[in-house]
Amino acid sequence: MTANREAFMARVRTALSAPTSHGRGAIAYAELAPLAVAKRSDAPLELLAENAAALNIQLQLAADPAAAAALIRRIAVETEAEWAQQKALVRWDDALLNELDLETALADTGLPLYRAPLAAPVDTVARDRFHRQLRSAVIGITSADYCVADTATLVLRNRPGQPGAVSLVPSVHVAVVRESQVLVDFVSLYAELAQERRRDREALTGRMTFISGPSKTGDIELVIVHGAHGPRALHLIVLRDPSA
Amino acid sequence: MSAIRTEAYCQAAREGMADPVLQKALSGFQHRVAPATAQRYRRHPEGPQVRQMAHAIRMHAVEHLDTLLPRLADGILARGGQVYFAADAQAAVAYGLAVARRRGVRQVVKGKSMVTEEIGLNEAFQDAGIAVVETDLGEYILQLAGETPSHIIAPAIHKTRKEVGRLFAEKLGIPYSEDPPTLTQAARAALRTQFLSADMGVSGCNLACAETGHITTVSNEGNIRMSTTLPKVHIAFMGMERVVARLADHALLFRLLSNAAAAQKMAGYISYIGGPRADFQADGPEEFHLVIVDNGRSRILADPEFREILCCIRCAACLNVCPVYGKIGGHAYGYAYSGPVGAVVTALLVGLDRAKHLFFGETLCGACKEACPVEIDLPRLLLALRHRWAEGRADDLFRGGGDRLEALVMRLWGELARRPNLYQGARHLAVAGQQMLPAEEGRITRLPPPLHGWTQARDLPRLARRRFVQRWAAEQARGEGGR
């Protein structure tokens, strides 16, 4: 295997020893790269609302964790089952979602609420159980590391208790973020990620996902249809900062 | 390698132009997507030079592949992934098959990927008795219909909802419908079963990041996320040029890619994948393999004239504005890649002689260069291919057969141009001779064989009776006389 890598890279090196590219050399990469310009916004939440609407994301603001939990309860009651008779929910096991105390908020609905396994390493039994729950769930609830207002993008990373599949396999995805996690645009997002990487080289983790809207397709005569393979709906709940 | 049908270009193009359904689909698509893309380009805070910046980022990466590829590979190895460097299509396919056999794979779910089309992965797997399901809705439709993609991003634009309705009724056993949501739902249900039961997922790679050691995948449907999350094994294939140096480079490129591919501000899903699942993860594949494919790319890299095409991010924006693609459709290009990018890439991958119609067929109108998010000078590349082909240089791959007759005419012309007397003689002969050719409004409508090809689609102005130098001298004399 190393032998084929060596031979491959030797070919690349030989190829690159040819004179440099046609024309274009004048614009040096180093000069251009920092020019990527970050957008500014005095009202990122308004920017987010505008872009979320364009992407068919159901955006709602919640004043406190209890209000957020109440919103999720309503979504759970109103969403129709798709793959299983029994409506079930599956959620990440993380600090923000724990704060919402969904278990209590949903208690009177009788709907099962599963939690992704937190203890590492995840053994086969726990993994199989999680997969069964995942398949049957109609709603997957996650938090996110960032939310980008300009593109209505959620940034999710895989950590213990936070499998990305929760945002993918159930019919509907509900994401909860704090207002302080809202960034203006992609340029600021990448600046944040770069800063995180300076502290921890593996900050991106092995799997990072950007989600902008529910699953969609236009493959039949360019008619946009939601719910091609992933979630058919995406609810985004922004938890207002206490100061606001 | 997948079938190469580039020699049949002219015939296939005629068929495309005669197909009213295709004509309607193509013009509808181009009119909708192309202006919307152009509008998106104008809204970047970087201003009009945004595409030039993207070009610089891509060119920088291409010219540093010698450091970027090892860096990418080491990042993935460090997380427990495996990386295979494939010299050609056969090696890439053989590696994929070996992994599948070792894991006893019987069923594969696949996300849309151009490089796997190029290397003919599906055919090889199917020959080995492994079922491969294309999961992108457009690709799924084509697979059921037994057809090939006609567009890089929207592979099934040539299919109407009625055709899809009939196809699904027949193959999926659902009641006939021509309602896109109903049809999409049917595919969603059928494919969900496949995602949950497949033993292996196959994907391409959009733009890997060398600095962090991740590949990326981009989709709107979520099918690539499904294919790379649920099965126990994930293999990703990438053309060796599909990498950028730094994470921050993606901030610009993903915006432009989304604009270019579907006039979106941002694609629905972008995933960074840097290895198999970690032991704390409840989801993700046990094994992750990255196959980095050369298959002729190092030869393109070695040629400074054509190296620029390796900046391509396969967004298909050039197809969406191309007047030739818009008439003949993607199938005419006879290979995985169509449109202006196909005319260049295909020729460089399969050889100039086999694909000459593709680069002679484009019009050099320049629309593709304006639409390209990384501002690749496609017209320059097309011209360079014509030049290279006509010169008939005997490089192994970039050999052009040249046209014997054209070469002869050029040589004669060269001889004539060097001998003024002979030249004058020939001119007199031609001026007299042209009277015998059919003409309309002073233009020759048909040249005799073997030159008749030239007048097939255009008329030729007649040679003037008096040469320019004679007229000029006369005008001068008259002018001076009048003063």
Ligand code: SF4
């Ligand atoms: S040549 Fe440019 S426009 Fe065409 S597919 Fe490649 S990147 Fe897109």
